[in-house]
Amino acid sequence: MSDSRIQSQAVRVAVLFIDGVGIGRKDPAVNPLADRDHLLSWFQDAPVPALPHGGMGLPVDPTFGVPGRPQSASNQTAILTGDPAPVLVGGHVLGYPNTALKDLLAERSIVRRLKAAGRTATFANAYPAPYLDALGVPRRPSTSPPEFTLSERHARKVRPSAAKLAFAAGGEALRTLDDARAGDGLTHDITGDAARAHGLDVPHRTPGEAAALFWRIAGQADFTFFEHYLADEAGHAQDFTAARLALDTFDAFLRAVAATRPSDARVLVCSDHGNVEDLSVRGHTVHAVPMLYFGPSAPEVASFSTVADVGRAVIRWLGAN
Template identity: 30%
Template sequence: MSVIFIFIDGVGLGEDDDTNPFYSNKYESFEMLTNGFFNNSAEAIVNKDHLFKPIDANLGVEGLPQSGTGQTALFTGRNAAKEIGKHFGPFPHSGIKPFLKKESVFHGVKELGKKPYFMNAYPPIFFEHAQKRNRWSCTTLMAKSADLKLNSTEDVLNERALTAEIVQNAWREKLGIDIPKITPTDAANRLLNVVPDYELVLYEYYLTDKAGHNQSIEDAERVLKPLDEFLLQIIKEKRSSDTLVITSDHGNLEDLSTKTHTRNKVPLFILGENGSVFNDVNSLTDVKEKIIQVLTYDI
């Protein structure tokens, strides 16, 4: 039994209007997970093996949620925004880095004697810039701090990791790295092939947040189409004993009328036999504890 954790950056539950790409186009995976309606009017689904509910990303703090504090809250269970008195991002504030370094979901899984895995890979230029500036994202900081390997080109070629855009085209076309293009279905199967070796597998998809900032429906379609196919394959082919967790850190892409993030609630999707563990999740800060609970069989 494993937990598959798909973190999708910058996706909230928005209005049914032309500023919302989930209204302008239909994405089967999201509609399947919400019984047909992916918006701020969608009714919660609370079944034994299928949960959907809107959860809070504002964390009791005024202003627009940001990735640094939102992701720290999601991955550590600590209300990072309240700890420093503001929303902060995109990188983690110095006042909340200790949570990622010591209390992350990766640390929690290892403390159970189990194995976590971070599925994302990074090109050489990422490592050069991050090490030079000592500036790491929430996911890479917590992975490094839990002594997890940050995957590189070799791991992509060995089919043990995925690039940020799922289909591997940006590394080849923009960075000149010789890796093959794959389909979103291929990428999903690659992740599913890794899952049996670990108790937690995390994959981060942040292009949704970038597309939201661009306020472009074309960009939104470009990043949502492969994500949709990727998620569909995971939904259809995951093992029944595995728990699929999908959520976000704040709203953004669902409202292209603004360049900024939003204060909308974000979706929480759970598929799996242990889905009921997440029934009382109401905020980003509740998710980590429930993942650990599933993996301790305390259900």
């Protein structure tokens, strides 16, 4: 299929990013996905399961051939630039982008490149305004009183993720909890329950309601990004209860997103590295990660090999460079 044909079909592209989910053993003693029939319940030495709604999937490499365990900062940068970030910066980078990754995101962010090509992009997640202010990233106006006050010491400790830097590089203002309350933003936990448990005033939504809101948000932009990182947190904590809750919620949300996908939309689902699929250890794994696609025919997806192919596909489908 020619690039022009691909672009004419791709009116909208969405990426659902879930942190820390790899392809592990089908062992319920260590893998909370082993006793679940989730869209991300993929297992080693087993074929990729059939996906509903015409979806397709394949395992992709999170290591880029770089020694060591893949990490969030470098692999999320790879997803959001389409570049092999661990190779370019000489190793896997923990947690939050360092100076080299920040520079790469500032120059190569897919959000920046899409907007330079006349496309629009939006980050569906909504965050507390004081948190975004402490990060120093652009945000939408908030008329509500601040949800909390960060001391100068705590404000200095918060650091932006690759996604926030990618959108900041494109000058895209991030959503606040005012947007979540107004029905124009999603909390990272999908339902809002985790945010409410921390005392934040946000509405409760079922995964199905969150999916409907996601598509309303995605209707406003060519590219929409959503990130969910509770599975990775549960993996580091080796917490089966938290892992199952996070994975169950994400699966219900993903199924609803796929079931209600507009015909002109392409959806990519990916992780950055493994973790939660092996709760016998606290750290990340070197396992392959699942990549899922829902949308019009896209045979090129079958050639994806690393997590960076997600960002490259967004750029190609939306006609940027």
